[in-house]
Amino acid sequence: GAGVSQSPSNKVTEKGKDVELRCDPISGHTALYWYRQSLGQGLEFLIYFQGNSAPDKSGLPSDRFSAERTGGSVSTLTIQRTQQEDSAVYLCASSRREDRGGGYTFGSGTRLTVV
Amino acid sequence: GESVGLHLPTLSVQEGDNSIINCAYSNSASDYFIWYKQESGKGPQFIIDIRSNMDKRQGQRVTVLLNKTVKHLSLQIAATQPGDSAVYFCAEIHNAGNMLTFGGGTRLMVKP
Numbered sequence: 001g002a003g004v005s006q007s008p009s010n011k012v013t014e015k016g017k018d019v020e021l022r023c024d025p026i027s028g029h030t031a032l033y034w035y036r037q038s039l040g041q042g043l044e045f046l047i048y049f050q051g052n053s054a055p056d057k058s059g060l061p062s063d064r065f066s067a068e069r070t071g072g073s074v075s076t077l078t079i080q081r082t083q084q085e086d087s088a089v090y091l092c093a094s095s096r097r098e099d100r101g102g103g104y105t106f107g108s109g110t111r112l113t114v115v
Numbered sequence: 116g117e118s119v120g121l122h123l124p125t126l127s128v129q130e131g132d133n134s135i136i137n138c139a140y141s142n143s144a145s146d147y148f149i150w151y152k153q154e155s156g157k158g159p160q161f162i163i164d165i166r167s168n169m170d171k172r173q174g175q176r177v178t179v180l181l182n183k184t185v186k187h188l189s190l191q192i193a194a195t196q197p198g199d200s201a202v203y204f205c206a207e208i209h210n211a212g213n214m215l216t217f218g219g220g221t222r223l224m225v226k227p
Contacts, residue, residue: 004158031213042204043159043217050213091158093215100147100208104215106158 002026004107006092012113013082021077021110025094029105032075034067037089037109046090049075050097082114127224134192136221138205141186146210150179150190153220154201162190162203167210192223200225 005024013019025032034046045059049069060066064082069075079086089109096103128134140148146167151159165172165179165188172179178191188205205218 033215035217040220042219043206043215045214045216048214056214093158095213097213099213100164102149102161102164104149104161106151106160108156108158 004092004094004105006090006107006110008110009108010111010113012115015084015114016081018078018080019082019112021079021090021112023075023077023092023094023107025073025075025092026105027073028096029094030072030097031095031099032069033093033095033104034075034077035091035093036061037091039088043091046077079112082112084114087112087114124219125222125224127226128195130195130197130225130227132195134190134195134199134223134225136190136192136203136223138188138190138218139186140188140205140207140218142207142209142216143183143186144210145207147208148179148181148188149206149208149215150177150188151204151206151217152199152201153204159204195223195225197225197227199223 007022030051032049035043037043047067048056064080067077089111091109093104093106149164150162152162153159163174163179165181176193180189202220202222204220206215
């Protein structure tokens with residue numbers, strides 16, 4: 001597609017349940033990023049994939065969070081045993097390897113609410 | 116740790132006036148600075164960027180100024196319109212990688 005697609009757009013889950021969030025990057029973009037945005041806050045880096053290199057997981061807040069990127073395209077962010085503090089908007093972005101500056105395109109995000 | 120941050124959380128301007136949104140950064144090892152606009156329910160949208168070897172860059176109705184001496188970045192919007200109402204984030208890219216580091220955001224409210 002023309003942009004970064006994320007699904008679902010909204011997710012309400014019960015505390016303790018696992019959730020999976022999906023990101024479809026722009027075709028040809030080798031880099032993929034996940035960010036988390038809490039209400040009224042900035043964007044917090046979670047994880048970064050670049051081609052076939054090992055992902056940069058330095059931003060994942062706990063071992064309940066994990067992400068995969070299959071075939072260098074679609075990515076899934078999984079949160080296990082969700083907690084109320086996990087409630088946030090999860091944003092995905094993609095770019096080409098050589099992109100700097102304005103080459104990053106964001107999706108509209110998944111709003112996760114843990115009740 | 117090093118970070119990118121903003122001075123003003125909310126800015127209210129009259130339609131037609133110019134807006135200035137400010138950002139302070141502390142990491143000298145960044146080679147790109149970017150401004151994003153985020154409207155409610157949407158992801159951040161690229162506005163303009165500037166390389167660290169420049170001090171000014173102009174786009175359509177927007178200008179970004181970079182002062183490396185005091186580590187300050189600003190976004191100027193000329194003739195602000197109601198459609199400019201949004202949250203604006205500055206971000207930086209470290210010259211050793213591709214990761215964006217974001218500031219906390221400034222909400223711009225345009226009064227008709």
